[in-house]
Amino acid sequence: MPTEFGWSAWYTAGVLVLMILALAREWARPDLVLLGCLGMLLAAGIVPPEVALAGFSNSAVITIAALFAVAAGVQRTDALAFLDRLLFARKPGGMARVLLRMMVPTAVISACVNNTPLVAMLVPRVQGWADRVGIAPSKVLMPLSYAAVLGGLLTLIGTSTNLVVSGLLQAMTGSGLGFFDLTWVGLPAAAVAILYFAFVGHRALPERQTTERLTDIATNGYHFELSVGEGSLLAGKTVEEAGLRALGEAYLAHIIREDHVVGPVGPHDVLQHADTLVFVGDVNWLDRLLAQPGLERATPHVAPGGYTRLPLFEAVVSDTSRLVGKTLREVGFRDQFGGVVLAIRRRGEPLTNALGRIPLKAGDLLLIEAREGFAEKHSASREDFFLVAPCRPGLPATQRTKAPLALGLFGVMVLIAGLDVVPLVTAAFVAGLGMIATGCLRLSEARQAVDLPVLLMIAAALGIGSALEATGLAAAVAGLVLDATAGLGPFAVIAALYLATNVTTELLTNAAAAALFVPVALAAAADLQIDPTPLAVAIAVAASAGFATPIGYQTHLMVMSAGSYRFGDFVRAGLPLNLIVMAVALVMIWLVWL
Numbered sequence: 001m002p003t004e005f006g007w008s009a010w011y012t013a014g015v016l017v018l019m020i021l022a023l024a025r026e027w028a029r030p031d032l033v034l035l036g037c038l039g040m041l042l043a044a045g046i047v048p049p050e051v052a053l054a055g056f057s058n059s060a061v062i063t064i065a066a067l068f069a070v071a072a073g074v075q076r077t078d079a080l081a082f083l084d085r086l087l088f089a090r091k092p093g094g095m096a097r098v099l100l101r102m103m104v105p106t107a108v109i110s111a112c113v114n115n116t117p118l119v120a121m122l123v124p125r126v127q128g129w130a131d132r133v134g135i136a137p138s139k140v141l142m143p144l145s146y147a148a149v150l151g152g153l154l155t156l157i158g159t160s161t162n163l164v165v166s167g168l169l170q171a172m173t174g175s176g177l178g179f180f181d182l183t184w185v186g187l188p189a190a191a192v193a194i195l196y197f198a199f200v201g202h203r204a205l206p207e208r209q210t211t212e213r214l215t216d217i218a219t220n221g222y223h224f225e226l227s228v229g230e231g232s233l234l235a236g237k238t239v240e241e242a243g244l245r246a247l248g249e250a251y252l253a254h255i256i257r258e259d260h261v262v263g264p265v266g267p268h269d270v271l272q273h274a275d276t277l278v279f280v281g282d283v284n285w286l287d288r289l290l291a292q293p294g295l296e297r298a299t300p301h302v303a304p305g306g307y308t309r310l311p312l313f314e315a316v317v318s319d320t321s322r323l324v325g326k327t328l329r330e331v332g333f334r335d336q337f338g339g340v341v342l343a344i345r346r347r348g349e350p351l352t353n354a355l356g357r358i359p360l361k362a363g364d365l366l367l368i369e370a371r372e373g374f375a376e377k378h379s380a381s382r383e384d385f386f387l388v389a390p391c392r393p394g395l396p397a398t399q400r401t402k403a404p405l406a407l408g409l410f411g412v413m414v415l416i417a418g419l420d421v422v423p424l425v426t427a428a429f430v431a432g433l434g435m436i437a438t439g440c441l442r443l444s445e446a447r448q449a450v451d452l453p454v455l456l457m458i459a460a461a462l463g464i465g466s467a468l469e470a471t472g473l474a475a476a477v478a479g480l481v482l483d484a485t486a487g488l489g490p491f492a493v494i495a496a497l498y499l500a501t502n503v504t505t506e507l508l509t510n511a512a513a514a515a516l517f518v519p520v521a522l523a524a525a526a527d528l529q530i531d532p533t534p535l536a537v538a539i540a541v542a543a544s545a546g547f548a549t550p551i552g553y554q555t556h557l558m559v560m561s562a563g564s565y566r567f568g569d570f571v572r573a574g575l576p577l578n579l580i581v582m583a584v585a586l587v588m589i590w591l592v593w594l
Contacts (some may be wrong), residue, residue: 008046009471015040016516018543019464025506029320030509031453034460041467051470055462059176059425060125060167064114064160064458065450066428071117071216072449074410076376080109080402087122088129095139099198102126102140103147107190111158112414112465116146116386119555123387141563142573143197143205145555150193150581151545155179156424157417160435161510164458166467168518171530177540179418184592185537189545189584193577204573206565222283222367223351223358225256225298226276226290226345234294235275240267243292276354283343283367298426299355301369301389312342312367313375314389315384316558319362320453321384329356337378339370363550363557376445384455386558405506426572450572456564461515474519475527481520482527490528491590494538497521498582501542506552506578520533534593538585547574 022033042052055061074080086105092098110118126144130137152159156166156179170176216252228234234242244252245267255262255269256276262269271277276298279285290293317323323331328341344351344358345365351358353573368374375388413431417424435441441449468474481500485492497517505513521535546552550560550570 001230006472008044009473009476010076011503012041012046012467012471013408013475016464016468019512020508023512026499029322029453030512031457031460034457034464034512034515038460038463038467041464043228047467047470049436051466052463053459054171055167055459058167058462059423060163060170060462061455061459062415063157063163063425065455066159066432067114067160068117068424068449068451069408069432069435069441070413071114071448072445073406073432073441074113075117075121075157076445077403077406077440079406079410080113082121083109083125085113088125088133092133092135095202096198098135098140099143100194103143103150103194103198106144106147107151107154107194111186112150112153113150113158114556115148115159116558119145119387119558122148123389123559132550138206138563138569139202141201141559142556142565145553145559146197146547146574146577147194148555149544149547149553150186150190151383153190153541153581154183154416155175155186156182157414157428158182158186160454160458161514161544162540164461164511164514165518165543167458167462168514169391169522169532169536171466172469172519172522177533177536179424183499183532184542185541185588186446186586187586189541189581192584193580196580197573197577201573201576204571204576205570215347220366222281222343222345222354224283224286224367225355226277226286226295227298228271228273228277228294229296230273232273232294232296234271236272239265242271242294243279250279250285252277253280254278254352261352278352278354280351283345286342299342299369301340308539311337311372311374311390312369314380314387315366315368316387317360317362317364317366318386319423319554319557321360321362323360323364323384325359327357327359337368337370337374338382339368339374341366342369343367351494362472365562375563377448380593383451386554401436402440405438405574406435409438409440411436413465457509457511461511465515465519468516468519469522475523476583478522478523478527481524490530490534491586493524494530494535494589494594495586497524497535498538498542498580498586501539502545502578502582505543506549510546510553514539517543526591531593534589537593538589541581541585545578545585547577547581549574560567561577 018032018035022028023030027033038052041047042049069372083105087102089101106118106122123141126140127137152162156162156177162177162182166176184219239245239252252265252471255265256278257272292299334340341355345354346361347383375390378385378388409431413427416422417427432446436443436446481493481496485496500516501513504516517539518536521539522532525535545551548571550556550565550567556570
């Protein structure tokens with residue numbers, strides 16, 4: 001490692017500042033930002049190509065790609081259908097009992113299944129159960145996301161962040177994290193956090209189902225459109241005369257007339273032919289209003305046959321989606337995705353324009369009419385949507401008869417990797433191939449399941465980490481940390497690095513946080529002449545355990561819209577959880593390694 005802080009280190013520092021700004025201000029997708037920064041380092045000759053691009057062949061990237069296929073096989077066969085009986089009681093009882101019954105099994109499953117597809121599979125199940133038993137979804141969906149993240153701390157494969165840290169550690173020291181190294185810290189941290197949330201923390205969650213629901217319609221309801229057709233008897237009538245007042249959990253917000261927005265709409269506004277009526281609220285009113293003479297769809301049909309003959313899907317726009325920042329018209333949604341968006345829901349922000357003219361954002365919930373197979377095609381890959389869930393019958397059946405095979409392959413993978421019989425990358429790769437060979441997963445579905453933006457972001461993060469080490473920048477930052485904690489011992493250094501990583505992951509991404517601080521942690525371990533494992537474990541936990549903002553982890557974005565959450569809800573409920581996990585993690589690291 002260079003001892004002189006030369007131009008290469010200053011250049012690398014400038015690239016990192018640019019990366020942080022680009023991620024914080026969302027100038028581009030995270031994977032493109034990290035790839036762009038890696039390209040700048042490569043072009044300047046900071047690191048040679050074989051080092052900068054080594055991340056693309058790193059075992060962590062291959063492992064994550066294989067785990068995507070394994071998780072898709074488990075999901076397609078509905079092998080975890082038993083979770084319904086395990087998680088949900090017919091008579092739920094108190095909230096503590098409800099949350100313990102849901103969070104504990106979710107965390108355990110998340111220890112072995114990547115938490116993002118797990119949450120994608122469970123969100124519609126939790127929503128449906130909450131509706132049946134009369135519990136506000138806002139009381140259970142955030143705990144679902146938190147439990148999945150906490151479960152990801154239990155083993156090496158619980159989350160891709162753990163594999164990124166292990167990959168960086170192996171690249172720089174020749175030895176990565178063991179399958180259960182994180183368990184010593186993650187298990188007690190998850191146990192304490194779940195107990196806190198079940199008995200105390202859930203009180204900070206909003207209950208948006210009854211009284212608050214009506215007042216939240218303006219900013220939290222679906223935005224959908226109907227039109228006044230030619231020859232409609234409603235033309236010439238006022239809004240009140242047309243029976244479009246006092247609809248309950250929906251209201252007529254605006255009228256789009258000849259490219260002009262008329263509104264807020266009053267009871268005495270007169271309807272005209274070709275008006276597009278913009279409603280906000282419960283999307284079930286779409287069907288009810290279509291049954292009223294004089295109103296018709298404002299959106300085209302996917303194909304001849306009509307609205308009621310095709311299934312409907314809810315899809316949450318991902319932060320890597322080609323839809324972000326573009327309107328439905330600009331992206332050509334119908335041609336690109338083979339479906340029609342009937343409604344859009346965006347939490348905390350009223351929408352006033354026509355559906356086709358609203359620039360979409362990550363976290364937007366779309367109601368999509370599409371042919372059978374839409375969910376199967378788009379739920380495996382999260383490039384465009386975090387979640388695709390059916391909300392009307394008509395979807396093809398999953399291969400439930402192959403569920404035992406999928407569970408068997410999955411169980412063998414975990415067993416032989418956990419016992420170190422073969423390396424994790426080998427176990428995951430063989431299990432992924434086994435899913436395809438046994439018919440649990442089609443080859444096309446396996447390709448779709450591999451989340452390419454995530455892999456690119458991780459590979460780029462590994463290359464950036466190598467640049468931090470090679471230029472001496474990591475050693476310089478480690479020196480600053482050591483100076484700030486001088487005389488306080490290794491525990492203080494680990495605590496400082498944990499806190500810095502945790503704040504970074506709340507503001508940026510977990511892969512970026514790991515890329516920034518693993519090289520710093522290894523440099524600090526070298527200076528302190530201690531085993532780097534406890535520092536790497538601290539970085540892995542801190543980079544994943546982001547509960548205080550919806551951008552702290554992608555599963556939070558997935559539940560944000562479905563649970564009617566606002567940014568402040570995560571701060572109130574998640575900040576104490578951040579502090580609890582940090583306290584338990586640091587104590588366990590001290591007891592086990594120091």
